[in-house]
């Protein structure tokens with residue numbers, strides 16, 4: 001059985017959404033955010049203290065985009081995966097990692113220095129610079145999404161989950177109002193997916209059943 005350690009609306013939403021798209025059985029272990037401070041025993045299973053952690057037998061993974069890739073390549077053939085023999089393979093890997101490395105990275109600086117740090121340590125200049133950084137990089141998707149409904153391979157893939165999570169996080173940063181029309185339409189399309197909705201319902205239900213706060217991680221106001 002796959003076990004995913006998760007905080008509501010944290011990056012672990014990527015593998016959670018992937019699990020729902022694939023219809024795989026999994027156990028969802030909910031933690032308060034940040035677990036490093038609020039669930040210290042978690043450090044025994046993940047010394048980084050970060051979310052997500054995916055456990056599959058002897059396999060332990062701590063990178064959300066790699067988990068999406070792992071889950072869909074292990075489940076291949078699935079439309080969520082792009083096979084190396086397909087023309088869209090390079091674009092698939094690039095967007096899968098673009099979601100975390102290029103889009104979510106600047107978002108975490110905005111979160112940290114606008115919200116999570118105590119008043120005296122906030123950095124408006126960092127917030128402003130990395131907001132613009134994020135929006136400029138997001139705009140590079142505009143010509144692609146103006147022409148096609150999904151990022152690559154002419155279908156919805158795990159790459160859309162990776163980038164889709166960055167769009168979800170952008171809503172917590174109040175940046176969704178600044179999406180271009182093509183990106184806004186893409187984000188609306190992603191939110192209509194039944195598996196996306198099931199993932200939202202699953203995290204809420206698991207948090208309630210496990211007695212964990214249902215406050216989304218990006219709204220928790222704690223240092224990340």
Ligand SMILES: N[C@@H](CCC(=O)N[C@@H](CS)C(=O)NCC(=O)O)C(=O)O
Nearest residue numbers: 010011034036050051062063064224
């Ligand atoms: N690159 C990693 C980043 C993991 C990460 O930093 N997760 C955040 C939550 S979204 C976290 O656990 N922050 C709390 C902490 O660092 O203590 C991934 O994509 O999974």
